[in-house]
Every structure is written in structure tokens, then in C-alpha cells.
Amino acid sequence: xxxxxxxxxxxxxxxxxxxxxxxxxxxxxxxxxxxxxxxxxxxxxxxxxxxxxxxxxxxxxxxxxxxxxxxxxxxxxxxxxxxxxxxxxxxxxxxxxxxxxxxxxxxxxxxxxxxxxxxxxxxxxxxxxxxxxxxxxxxxxxxxxxxxxxxxxxxxxxxxxxxxxxxxxxxxxxxxxxxxxxxxxxxxxxxxxxxxxxxxxxxxxxxxxxxxxxxxxxxxxxxxxxxxxxxxxxxxxxxxxxxxxxxxxxxxxxxxxxxxxxxxxxxxxxxxxxxxxxxxxxxxxxxxxxxxxxxxxxxxxxxxxxxxxxxxxxxxxxxxxxxxxxxxxxxxxxxxxxxxxxxxxxxxxxxxxxxxxxxxxxxxxxxxxxxxxxxxxxxxxxxxxxxxxxxxxxxxxxxxxxxxxxxxxxxxxxxxxxxxxxx
Amino acid sequence: xxxxxxxxxxxxxxxxxxxxxxxxxxxxxxxxxxxxxxxxxxxxxxxxxxxxxxxxxxxxxxxxxxxxxxxxxxxxxxxxxxxxxxxxxxxxxxxxxxxxxxxxxxxxxxxxxxxxxxxxxxxxxxxxxxxxxxxxxxxxxxxxxxxxxxxxxxxxxxxxxxxxxxxxxxxxxxxxxxxxxxxxxxxxxxxxxxxxxxxxxxxxxxxxxxxxxxxxxxxxxxxxxxxxxxxxxxxxxxxxxxxxxxxxxxxxxxxxxxxxxxxxxxxxxxxxxxxxxxxxxxxxxxxxxxx
Numbered sequence: 001x002x003x004x005x006x007x008x009x010x011x012x013x014x015x016x017x018x019x020x021x022x023x024x025x026x027x028x029x030x031x032x033x034x035x036x037x038x039x040x041x042x043x044x045x046x047x048x049x050x051x052x053x054x055x056x057x058x059x060x061x062x063x064x065x066x067x068x069x070x071x072x073x074x075x076x077x078x079x080x081x082x083x084x085x086x087x088x089x090x091x092x093x094x095x096x097x098x099x100x101x102x103x104x105x106x107x108x109x110x111x112x113x114x115x116x117x118x119x120x121x122x123x124x125x126x127x128x129x130x131x132x133x134x135x136x137x138x139x140x141x142x143x144x145x146x147x148x149x150x151x152x153x154x155x156x157x158x159x160x161x162x163x164x165x166x167x168x169x170x171x172x173x174x175x176x177x178x179x180x181x182x183x184x185x186x187x188x189x190x191x192x193x194x195x196x197x198x199x200x201x202x203x204x205x206x207x208x209x210x211x212x213x214x215x216x217x218x219x220x221x222x223x224x225x226x227x228x229x230x231x232x233x234x235x236x237x238x239x240x241x242x243x244x245x246x247x248x249x250x251x252x253x254x255x256x257x258x259x260x261x262x263x264x265x266x267x268x269x270x271x272x273x274x275x276x277x278x279x280x281x282x283x284x285x286x287x288x289x290x291x292x293x294x295x296x297x298x299x300x301x302x303x304x305x306x307x308x309x310x311x312x313x314x315x316x317x318x319x320x321x322x323x324x325x326x327x328x329x330x331x332x333x334x335x336x337x338x339x340x341x342x343x344x345x346x347x348x349x350x351x352x353x354x355x356x357x358x359x360x361x362x363x364x365x366x367x368x369x370x371x372x373x374x375x376x377x378x379x380x381x382x383x384x385x386x387x388x389x390x391x392x393x394x395x396x397x398x399x400x401x402x403x404x405x406x407x408x409x410x411x412x413x414x415x416x417x418x419x420x421x422x423x
Numbered sequence: 424x425x426x427x428x429x430x431x432x433x434x435x436x437x438x439x440x441x442x443x444x445x446x447x448x449x450x451x452x453x454x455x456x457x458x459x460x461x462x463x464x465x466x467x468x469x470x471x472x473x474x475x476x477x478x479x480x481x482x483x484x485x486x487x488x489x490x491x492x493x494x495x496x497x498x499x500x501x502x503x504x505x506x507x508x509x510x511x512x513x514x515x516x517x518x519x520x521x522x523x524x525x526x527x528x529x530x531x532x533x534x535x536x537x538x539x540x541x542x543x544x545x546x547x548x549x550x551x552x553x554x555x556x557x558x559x560x561x562x563x564x565x566x567x568x569x570x571x572x573x574x575x576x577x578x579x580x581x582x583x584x585x586x587x588x589x590x591x592x593x594x595x596x597x598x599x600x601x602x603x604x605x606x607x608x609x610x611x612x613x614x615x616x617x618x619x620x621x622x623x624x625x626x627x628x629x630x631x632x633x634x635x636x637x638x639x640x641x642x643x644x645x646x647x648x649x650x651x652x653x654x655x656x657x658x659x660x661x662x663x664x665x666x667x668x669x670x671x672x673x674x675x676x677x678x679x680x681x682x683x684x685x686x687x688x689x690x691x692x693x694x695x696x697x698x699x700x701x702x703x704x705x706x707x708x709x710x711x712x713x714x
Binding site: 208213286292 | 437468471474476477478493494495496499504519523552
């Protein structure tokens with residue numbers, strides 16, 4: 001039981017700062033409930049939901065590395081606690097809807113669906129793709145105004161369907177959470193020829209050993225281009241298909257979606273370049289250079305990635321921009337925003353995931369809002385671009401000095417040690 | 424020829440806590456060094472500092488004559504490293520990972536790789552993220568061995584291996600050390616394994632190397648003395664340092680360091696009794712030194 005609570009503590013408040021945030025939000029919750037305007041409780045409630053939504057992602061590292069096998073009871077306890085978190089998140093969502101005078105049960109089901117459909121698959125699969133794809137799907141559903149068509153269904157029927165989907169998702173998670181498959185599975189000749197595996201081979205093609213170890217996947221130009229093409233175009237293509245098939249408004253019409261098309265690839269690229277620094281330890285003995293030469297190499301690699309991705313995103317920007325001047329300004333802004341975000345994340349590389357994640361999310365939200373509001377104001381976009389390049393120039397000096405002294409061993413072990421210490 | 428590893432006054436500390444303090448050590452070609460120490464003694468920190476993962480706060484480490492913080496491609500190609508937690512590419516199969524290393528490592532030995540794959544039964548077509556810990560560890564060891572390194576550093580390499588795989592690995596290690604004069608440093612808590620292959624010992628205690636030298640010399644130095652005496656023991660026994668003393672009526676058992684066989688006669692004369700000298704194995708020595 002002690003181990004169960006120790007793990008729960010690690011899951012819900014992995015650091016002192018998170019503990020403080022929990023405390024503050026609960027306090028705010030109590031204050032707003034007792035205040036004259038009890039409906040303001042919606043704000044701390046929504047913040048609590050956001051916190052509960054993001055915290056479990058820390059388990060991904062553990063799942064990916066397989067080091068959970070060293071921790072007794074971890075699998076069973078963490079499974080129970082993550083399932084409980086899904087229900088808790090559902091209850092918070094239900095309370096939120098209830099406060100806005102809607103059905104509690106509907107909120108509960110939607111909350112569980114969001115948690116079980118977006119967060120739990122990330123944990124099982126060990127990467128963030130389900131979150132990205134799930135979010136895209138959600139945007140798609142909202143953009144297609146699907147919720148407005150809900151009255152076509154009866155509420156009990158809808159809730160029953162949602163409940164069944166939720167049970168299936170939770171059961172899938174419970175059955176697949178940290179189950180080691182140690183059997184020998186020989187791939188059949190037919191399997192190797194399948195298009196999916198052929199695509200995997202394409203994206204795994206290595207240009208160099210050190211580059212592949214740094215990226216965690218193929219570093220050849222072909223592999224990178226295929227990946228970035230997918231990152232940049234999957235959402236616009238889905239939306240284009242949707243609008244073509246269902247005759248909705250053109251997929252470039254909505255300013256929020258337009259901004260999202262452009263900034264979603266930046267998020268993928270940023271995640272990849274941030275992880276690249278974390279993987280230096282793994283690649284260290286294969287990197288044909290000394291510590292002094294490391295930063296210039298990493299910078300060169302990042303610049304190549306940003307340039308390639310900018311080239312791939314450029315046609316998209318031209319397609320969705322209202323006019324060429326806006327497109328040109330956006331194309332100048334895009335790499336500057338990515339470059340500055342990468343350097344901020346590199347600077348914060350020793351900080352906990354939630355801190356660098358917060359910076360990342362804030363920068364991206366700022367970018368999206370900026371593109372929505374300043375789409376037709378090229379001067380502002382240009383000014384911001386200049387400011388971002390200036391910040392890049394300053395940040396690179398600081399990061400360069402930091403990398404000279406960085407302990408790659410500490411960087412790698414931080415998460416695991418903090419998790420272990422509580423068990 | 425410079426030593427393969429030279430550690431000069433090395434100090435490392437984290438958040439004000441000293442982990443390594445003024446360490447001095449050297450390793451020459453052909454040395455097989457067992458790195459011993461309790462959990463948290465600083466073994467991994469020492470190994471990572473040797474490999475240049477971190478910059479020491481004081482002192483320096485030289486690898487093949489070059490400061491570990493300045494090692495480049497030439498030095499790195501001569502190093503094989505098995506970390507405590509493997510760093511494999513999860514989405515690849517062992518075959519793909521081995522192929523990747525074979526393509527880019529100039530000294531890759533395909534015959535050795537093939538032999539190890541077959542004798543260690545590595546499932547070549549299963550994705551690495553589906554392998555068991557033991558299988559992953561075997562693959563990590565293969566990646567460190569198959570480019571014929573001059574320096575091999577293994578941080579807890581056998582923790583997840585079954586006894587059979589451990590025995591195979593140790594045999595492989597002995598062969599490599601004998602054939603190629605490779606310098607090997609490995610840390611493990613399975614001390615019996617280390618005793619089987621090591622010819623030198625680095626023993627970390629209290630941020631220092633308590634022992635740095637030949638394994639045989641250590642085993643001759645730390646012994647248990649059994650004798651019976653009705654008299655109280657003198658305050659000092661020659662130049663021996665008593666680690667542990669046990670007395671049952673007139674029967675004494677002393678664990679001592681700095682033992683020299685020629686002292687037995689003098690000691691017997693001093694205590695006016697016969698002394699039986701018990702030589703300890705490495706595990707017992709480790710335990711005695713950490714009492």
C-alpha cells in the first residue's frame with residue numbers, strides 16, 4: 001500500500017512546483033466555491049483538468065526505455081492509477097459541464113474519452129503521435145460543426161455509444177499497458193513487402209550512424225523529407241478531403257485552422273530537435289568530434305532541419321495565405337520562431353519536462369494567436385521576426401556555453417532517478 | 424606508450440555533495456579491472472567521466488593520452504561502452520541496428536557479430552522495444568564488442584543476464600582481453616564473476632579509491648587470522664590494520680589488511696600461539712572492507 005501511494009505521489013505531483021500548483025488550484029477552487037460568484041469555479045477547475053491531463057505523460061520515458069521492469073509492482077499500480085486518473089478527469093469534465101448547466105454524465109463520458117483517447121494511447125505506444133493525431137481529429141470534428149448535429153441523435157443513445165467506446169478504450173489500455181512481448185516473432189516475407197513496412201524502411205534510412213542515433217530514426221535526406229512532408233501536409237490534406245467530400249467551407253477559410261496548419265509542423269520539428277540534444281549521450285561515442293565541436297555540429301544539424309522543413313512548409317503557406325506579402329512574412333517568421341523555441345528548449349534541457357513543455361506550448365500558442373491576429377499586418381510580423389532572430393543570436397551564446405559544461409549522464413538519468421526514489 | 428587511462432586528482436560533486444574526491448588511477452593495455460563499490464559509491468559517475476560525458480570539477484582524465492573532454496573521432500573509435508541502461512534504437516530490429524553499426528564502424532568484425540548473434544540467440548527480426556531486458560543487454564554488449572575496441576567499459580553489463588548468458592559473456596571477455604590486449608573496466612555487483620576475469624581491482628569507498636592494484640595482491644593483503652589466546656591482544660599488531668575482530672572465549676578471528684605472509688612467524692611469536700591464515704575471496708573482502 002505504501003508503494004501504491006508513493007507511486008500515486010509521483011504520478012500526481014512529480015516535483016515540488018507541481019505540488020505548489022496543485023495546492024494553489026485547490027485553494028482557488030475552495031475560494032471560488034465560497035465566493036459570491038460560485039460559477040467562477042470553472043477557471044480553477046479547467047486548470048486542474050489541464051494539469052491532470054498533462055502530468056501522466058511523464059511515464060512515457062519509462063515506458064519507452066523498459067526500465068519499469070526493474071520496479072516491482074510498478075506495472076499493476078500505475079495501471080490502476082492511470083485508470084483512476086481517467087475517471088477523475090471525467091468527473092472534473094462532468095463538473096465543468098454541470099456548472100455550465102449541461103449534463104454531468106455527458107461531461108464525464110467526454111472527459112474519459114479525451115483522456116483515454118489522447119493520453120493513454122501515448123503512454124502505451126511511448127510517443128506523442130496519438131495526441132497530435134487525436135487533437136487534429138478533434139479540431140476536424142469541431143471545424144465540421146459535428147457537435148451541432150448531435151441533436152439528431154437522442155442523448156441516451158449518444159451516451160451509450162460514448163460509454164461503450166470508453167469501456168473499449170480503457171480495456172485496451174488495461175490489456176496493453178506495459179506488457180512485455182518476449183516471444184520471437186519472425187516477420188514473413190509477405191509482411192516485409194507490405195506498404196506500411198516499405199514506408200518504415202524509407203523513414204529509417206540512415207545517412208550516418210551519429211545522425212541516426214541523434215534523431216532516433218533515419219537521418220538520410222529522403223527519410224527526413226518523407227517525415228516532414230507527413231508532418232506538414234497530413235492535417236491540410238485531411239481537411240481538404242473533408243471539405244471536398246462534405247461540401248463544407250473551403251479548408252483555408254478558417255483563420256485558426258490556417259494558423260494551425262502552419263504551426264503544427266513546427267511543434268513536431270521542435271520536439272524532434274529538442275530530443276536530439278537529449279540523445280547526445282547515446283550518440284557521444286559515435287560522434288566524430290570533441291566537446292568543443294559539438295555545439296556547431298548540433299546547430300548545423302538543427303539549421304538543416306529547419307531549412308528543409310521551411311522549404312516543405314512554404315507551398316502550404318503560399319496556399320493558405322491571403323496574399324503574397326503575408327506569405328513572405330510568415331515564411332520569414334516560421335524559421336525564426338522554430339529556431340528561438342529550439343534554443344529555449346536546449347537552454348532548459350536540464351529542467352523538468354513540464355517546464356520546457358510550458359515554454360513550448362506558450363510559444364506555439366503565441367505563434368498561432370499572432371498569425372490569427374496579425375495575418376494582414378506584415379510590419380508586425382517582420383518586427384517580430386527581427387526580434388526573434390535577435391533572441392536567437394543571444395540565446396545561442398548562452399546555449400553554447402552551457403553545452404561546454406553539460407553532464408550528459410545527469411541529463412539522461414534525471415527522470416528515472418526521480419521516479420525510482422519514491423518507490 | 425602512454426597509459427590507456429590516467430586519472431589525476433579527479434573530483435566530481437553534485438549539488439554540493441562530493442561523489443569523487445581527488446582520485447588517482449591508471450589503466451594499462453591488457454588490464455581487466457573490476458570496479459567495485461556500494462550503490463551510490465560513484466562507479467557510474469567515474470566511468471562516465473572517463474568517457475568524457477561530463478567535465479570534472481577538479482583534475483582530469485586522459486584517454487590514450489588525450490584529455491577525456493577533448494577526445495575526438497580517433498579516440499572514440501577505440502572505445503566500446505555498455506551503459507547501465509541500454510541506449511538502443513527502439514523502433515529498429517536487432518538486425519537493423521547491427522547493420523547500421525556495421526555500415527559506419529570501420530573496424531566492425533562481421534564474423535564476431537554473426538557468432539555472438541547465434542550463440543546468444545538474439546532474435547534478429549523482433550523489434551528492439553519488444554525484447555526482454557536480457558536480450559537488450561546482450562545486443563548492447565555486442566554493439567560495444569564488435570568493432571574491436573582497445574578500451575571496453577562496461578557498467579553493470581550482466582545485471583539482466585541469466586547464468587548461462589553470463590558465463591558466455593565472461594568467456595568472451597576473457598578471450599578478448601587475452602587475444603587483443605584490450606583494456607577492460609567493468610562494474611558489477613556479481614563479484615564472483617568479476618573475480619573470474621579481472622586481474623586488477625579498483626575499489627571505491629568514501630569518494631576515494633580504497634584499493635587500486637592487482638587482484639591477487641588484494642587477496643593476499645586482506646586475510647582472516649584464526650588463533651586462540653588467553654591473553655588480551657596488544658594494542659598494535661605489527662603494521663596490520665584490524666578491520667574486524669570476533670572473540671568467542673579464547674578463540675579469536677581477526678580480519679586484517681596489509682598482511683604479508685612473512686609476518687606470520689613474528690605474529691605467532693608475539694601472541695605465543697599458532698595462527699591459521701584464511702585467504703578470502705573477493706566478495707568476502709568487499710564485505711569486510713564495507714563493514
